[in-house]
Amino acid sequence: MERCVTVTTxxxxxxxxxxxxxxxxxxxxxxxxxxxxxxxxxxxYAEELNYRPNAVAxxxxxxxxxxxxxxxxxxxxxxxxxxxxxxxxxxxNDRAVELDYDILLFSTNxxxxxxxxxxxxxxERNVDGAILxxxxxxxxxxxxxxxxxxxxxxxIDIPATHQNVGHVTTDNVSGAQTAVSHLIxxxxxxxxxxxxxxxxxxxxxxxxxxxxxxxxxxxxxNPKRVYNGYFKEEGGSAAMYQILxxxxxxxxxxxxxxxxxLGALRTMERIGRxxxxxxxFVGYDDIAIASYCSPPITTxxxxxxxxxxxxxxxxxxxxxxxxxxxxxxxxxxxxxxQSTASI
Amino acid sequence: MERCVTVTTxxxxxxxxxxxxxxxxxxxxxxxxxxxxxxxxxxxYAEELNYRPNAVAxxxxxxxxxxxxxxxxxxxxxxxxxxxxxxxxxxxNDRAVELDYDILLFSTNxxxxxxxxxxxxxxERNVDGAILxxxxxxxxxxxxxxxxxxxxxxxIDIPATHQNVGHVTTDNVSGAQTAVSHLIxxxxxxxxxxxxxxxxxxxxxxxxxxxxxxxxxxxxxNPKRVYNGYFKEEGGSAAMYQILxxxxxxxxxxxxxxxxxLGALRTMERIGRxxxxxxxFVGYDDIAIASYCSPPITTxxxxxxxxxxxxxxxxxxxxxxxxxxxxxxxxxxxxxxQSTASI
DNA sequence: GTTATTCCCCAAAACGTTTCGGATTTAGCG
DNA sequence: CGCTAAATCCGAAACGTTTTGGGGAATAAC
Numbered sequence: 001m002e003r004c005v006t007v008t009t010x011x012x013x014x015x016x017x018x019x020x021x022x023x024x025x026x027x028x029x030x031x032x033x034x035x036x037x038x039x040x041x042x043x044x045y046a047e048e049l050n051y052r053p054n055a056v057a058x059x060x061x062x063x064x065x066x067x068x069x070x071x072x073x074x075x076x077x078x079x080x081x082x083x084x085x086x087x088x089x090x091x092x093n094d095r096a097v098e099l100d101y102d103i104l105l106f107s108t109n110x111x112x113x114x115x116x117x118x119x120x121x122x123x124e125r126n127v128d129g130a131i132l133x134x135x136x137x138x139x140x141x142x143x144x145x146x147x148x149x150x151x152x153x154x155x156i157d158i159p160a161t162h163q164n165v166g167h168v169t170t171d172n173v174s175g176a177q178t179a180v181s182h183l184i185x186x187x188x189x190x191x192x193x194x195x196x197x198x199x200x201x202x203x204x205x206x207x208x209x210x211x212x213x214x215x216x217x218x219x220x221x222n223p224k225r226v227y228n229g230y231f232k233e234e235g236g237s238a239a240m241y242q243i244l245x246x247x248x249x250x251x252x253x254x255x256x257x258x259x260x261x262l263g264a265l266r267t268m269e270r271i272g273r274x275x276x277x278x279x280x281f282v283g284y285d286d287i288a289i290a291s292y293c294s295p296p297i298t299t300x301x302x303x304x305x306x307x308x309x310x311x312x313x314x315x316x317x318x319x320x321x322x323x324x325x326x327x328x329x330x331x332x333x334x335x336x337x338q339s340t341a342s343i
Numbered sequence: 344m345e346r347c348v349t350v351t352t353x354x355x356x357x358x359x360x361x362x363x364x365x366x367x368x369x370x371x372x373x374x375x376x377x378x379x380x381x382x383x384x385x386x387x388y389a390e391e392l393n394y395r396p397n398a399v400a401x402x403x404x405x406x407x408x409x410x411x412x413x414x415x416x417x418x419x420x421x422x423x424x425x426x427x428x429x430x431x432x433x434x435x436n437d438r439a440v441e442l443d444y445d446i447l448l449f450s451t452n453x454x455x456x457x458x459x460x461x462x463x464x465x466x467e468r469n470v471d472g473a474i475l476x477x478x479x480x481x482x483x484x485x486x487x488x489x490x491x492x493x494x495x496x497x498x499i500d501i502p503a504t505h506q507n508v509g510h511v512t513t514d515n516v517s518g519a520q521t522a523v524s525h526l527i528x529x530x531x532x533x534x535x536x537x538x539x540x541x542x543x544x545x546x547x548x549x550x551x552x553x554x555x556x557x558x559x560x561x562x563x564x565n566p567k568r569v570y571n572g573y574f575k576e577e578g579g580s581a582a583m584y585q586i587l588x589x590x591x592x593x594x595x596x597x598x599x600x601x602x603x604x605l606g607a608l609r610t611m612e613r614i615g616r617x618x619x620x621x622x623x624f625v626g627y628d629d630i631a632i633a634s635y636c637s638p639p640i641t642t643x644x645x646x647x648x649x650x651x652x653x654x655x656x657x658x659x660x661x662x663x664x665x666x667x668x669x670x671x672x673x674x675x676x677x678x679x680x681q682s683t684a685s686i
Numbered sequence: 687g688t689t690a691t692t693c694c695c696c697a698a699a700a701c702g703t704t705t706c707g708g709a710t711t712t713a714g715c716g
Numbered sequence: 717c718g719c720t721a722a723a724t725c726c727g728a729a730a731c732g733t734t735t736t737g738g739g740g741a742a743t744a745a746c
Contacts, residue, residue, distance in 0.1 A: 007466065009702055020726045025704060035724060052466045056402045057702035060731045065399065067447075075436050077648050079429070081631045086422070086429040093418050093450050102468060104410075105446040107436050123350065123395045125445060262635065288424045292605065293635040305420050352732055363696045368734060378694060400732030403701045 008049040016045045028053070059126060067102045068092075068315055069127035071118065071141070073134035075107040081233070082259045082287045084304050088133055088156060091308025099316050101128075108141065118144045122151055129153055129315045131308075136199040154315045156307060158201045159327075166318060166326035168311045172202050175300045175332035176209025177216075179254050179282040182298070182334055184217045187343035188252035188280060191219075194229040194239045194264065196256045203228075206256045206284065225250065229260040236260025240267035251279060251343055258283035258290045261297050261339070276341035286335055296337035306330060351392040359388045371396070402469060410445045411435075411658060412470035414461065414484070416477035418450035424576070425602045425630045427647050431476055431499060434651025442659050444471075451484065461487045465494055472496055472658045474651075479542040497658045499650060501544045502670075509661060509669035511654045515545050518643045518675035519552025520559075522597050522625040525641070525677055527560045530686035531595035531623060535568040537582045537607065539599045543574070549599045549627065568593065572603040579603025583610035594622060594686055601626035601633045604640050604682070619684035629678055639680035649673060 014021045019038060027034045027042040045051075059065045070092055072085045079085050089105075096103050104127055108118075118141040122130055129152035135142050137158070145153055145165055155167040183191050193210050196203040211221045227242050229235030236255060240263065243250055255261045261283040268275050275281060275295055283290060286301035310328050317324045357364045362381060370377045370385040388394075402408045413435055415428045422428050439446050447470055451461075461484040465473055472495035478485050480501070488496055488508055498510040526534050536553050539546040554564045570585050572578030579598060583606065586593055598604045604626040611618050618624060618638055626633060629644035653671050660667045 010704095011702080021703080022705080022726055022728095023724085026725090029704085033724060038724085052463055054403075054469065054702050055467050056399055056408065056469050057731090058704075059399045060397075060403055060702080060733090061704045063731075070448075075433050077430070077433060079433065080426045080648075083423045083426045083429055086426055086432075087420070089429075089448075090418055090420060090422065093448060097450060103448040105413075105432075105436060105448050107440060120395055124398050126397065126399050289632050289635045292632045292637075294637040305423075353734095354732080364733080365696055365698095365735085366694085369695090372734085376694060381694080397732050400701090401734070403703090403732080404734045406701075 008051045009054070010051075012049060013042065013045055013051055016049065017042045063126075064128055065102075065126045066100065067104050067125075067127045068096060068312070068319075069104050069106055069122050069125065069130035071106040071108050071121070071130060071132045073108050073136075073139075075105075078232075081289065082257065082285060084285060084287070085134060087304035088308035088311070091305040091310075092131055092312045093308075094305075095309045095312035096316075099312070101312075101316060129319050131156065131311045131315055133157065133311075136197075137201060138199045152315065152318045154311045154318075156311055161326040164318065166314045166328070168307050168314060168328040168330070169202075170302045170307070170330045170332050172205035172332075173209040173212065175284065175302065176206035176254065176256075177213045178209075178332070178334050179284065179300050180210050180213035181217070182336070183252040183254065183280060183282060183340065184213065184219070186252075186280065186340060189219060190225075190247070190250045191252045191254060192225040192227070192243045192247060192250045194227055194236055194243075194253060194255040194260050196231045196260075197228050200231070203256055210254055229255070229257075229263065231257050231259065233259050233263040233266075236263025237267045238263075240264035244271070252340070253279065253281050255281060255283050258285045258287045258297055258299055261299075262289065262293060265293070265295075265297075265339075276339050280340040280343075282340060290335075291337065295339045298337045298340040299335050301333045301335050303330060351394045352397070353394075355392060356385065356388055356394055359392065360385045406469075407471055408445075408469050409443065410447050410468075410470045411439060411655070411662075412447050412449055412465050412468065412473035414449040414451050414464070414473060414475045416451045416479075416482075418448075421575075424632065425600065425628060427628065427630070428477060430647035431651035431654070434648040434653075435474055435655045436651075437648075438652045438655035439659075442655070444655075444659060471662050474499065474654045474658055476500065476654075479540075480544060481542045495658065495661045497654045497661075499654055504669040507661065509657045509671070511650050511657060511671040511673070512545075513645045513650070513673045513675050515548035515675075516552040516555065518627065518645065519549035519597065519599075520556045521552075521675070521677050522627065522643050523553050523556035524560070525679070526595040526597065526623060526625060526683065527556065527562070529595075529623065529683060532562055533568075533590070533592045534562075534595045534597060535570070535586045535590060535593045537570055537572040537579055537586075537596060537598040537603050539574045540571050546571075546599055553597055572598070572600075572606065574600050574602060576602050576606040576609075579606030580610045581606075583607035587614070595683070596622065596624050598624065598626050601628045601630045601640055601642055604642075605632065605636060608636070608638075608682075619682050623683040625683060633678075634680065638682045641680045641683040642678050644676045644678050646673060 010021050010024050014024045023034055024042055027039040093103055104125060106121055131154045133156035135158060149162045149164045152164045157169045159167055195207055214221050225247055227239035229239040261281050283297045283299035286299045290297040290299050314328060353364050353367050357367045366377055367385055370382045436446055447468060449464055474497045476499035478501060492505045492507045495507045500512045502510055538550055557564050568590055570582035572582040604624050608618060626640045626642035629642045633640040633642050657671060
């Protein structure tokens, strides 16, 4: 290392100001047992020598990094279409910045989860707490969170509360119920559902909402009319073919994500059936594309940004030992567009 | 702290294995001067006691954090529509994970830039290097990067190379030129441009490409036909009104971003003019919406994921003192859709 | 038998902070 | 003046690693 950039440390400051490092530390950290004049002097030198406290050294002794780990499983190329993960991240980031925390980004894939446990990630990097999103119910990480509650974390879209774990989610049951009720109000009686997959908490809940809406309106729930599209566009497309083939009587579809509606719409286009004239669709999420595609999709909006924002707030509340509810449930909203029509 | 979770340190390991901490460290870090049997033993104990080296302590002495700072200025709610920043982030993340680096996310807004300098951010948090995207030419951060070259960083979409700074971008001149040439090939002669803003490097370059295409085809460049839309949807919408008003002869528009085309399309719809029948559009970026909106937008695709991926690779190359070119320029590609028609 | 070499190991210093437990000086008060 | 209290300051330990500079024992070379 021929070119060692020398950076001023607390010792340099102490020497310059003619005091001990203790005093410098206490002066800069606002302790009361230091004379205001010396504090001024030290601050002046700090300014002059462009002193920046070394966060690593500080963390080592305080055992706090003021950093939260964000582990997202959807950080990949496909995530760009439904920017759900990104919006959550934005919300987390904004609140974290406001509260002067930094964000360490972890992405997880199945490979990583096998090689390195979630706790290891967090312990090794010494983040103070973590926010996890996009986990499947059968993910190894989730088990860890639930077993080892010594580490504060917030789950997104997975209901689980413990001493040290909180969660934020939306009311998926009521959201789905609203969606399906809307279809029923339009006169539809034969309503299929394209769900995500069995290991998603939200899928279970949205299915429940679908059921409730049907039963509340005296329509029998038929499990055969529920297909998994795995939250993917192609999955939605495939599911739609199935629905058309297996249940020609169906006139409306409730989908657990907008992305899958896009796939379904493609199927409809391929076989030349008009939407919403011959089939109505209600999606979920209100992704950006939903209002630009044709037809624009009627959907259940959930505020992912707010979810991230609240998750950060909750986690930091927990870190700072504030007494708050560990459970945050946000509302959803029906956005009516042109993919639904009355029968 | 009533409930202090005890975590095993290197000392515990040393005690358990009956050796010194030096030996434990050297054993686990693969040094050759430790007997294979003791290494085995130490590793067994490490496993057994679930030992995880404390990265903070390690960083303090090695002066390396194996962490790269990613500062994005587009991390906000609006960023969800054009997920440009997100795609870059995905690329960075993927490569960083592969090379065993972590990512510390910084978002910058004008407020932050005033209160805390870029160098401060990086010095304080001791990231090894940084990747910056979304900077304006008049941003304070940019000046810092160019002045203080002691800190390795990679700029995205801003051409500047130094000892310690690299950049990755796309060939914006040729991209824009391709776009406009495409319009000319379709028979258009009166072509307006909706540009970003004057403090964006890509805007300057795309303007240059626009000029070149015109001049290469014997069409005079008219600066009055270039409007700024500030890379915003509303900006594109407003610019389009201006174009229609000021230059009724125009039959085609080249826009420096797809998002602004969306705005322009809205304007066209509002005043009841058909696209592409009465006006052709070529955008830039190929955002997800571009292929779903109506009409789908002909555009210049740039691979933002790849840009992030390459940026991470470049930065880490620099960190590890490999001799590589500090300048990476990726190609773009014309994607023909239905927003363009021959005259 | 002596010396050189190799192999394995260790004590201590260092990284840059914070914090604990005093120490010194000054002020207040009878 | 003598005592207590308050106001300032400081030395040293601690945080958990890596690294430096050996050192001792066993083995090989002569």
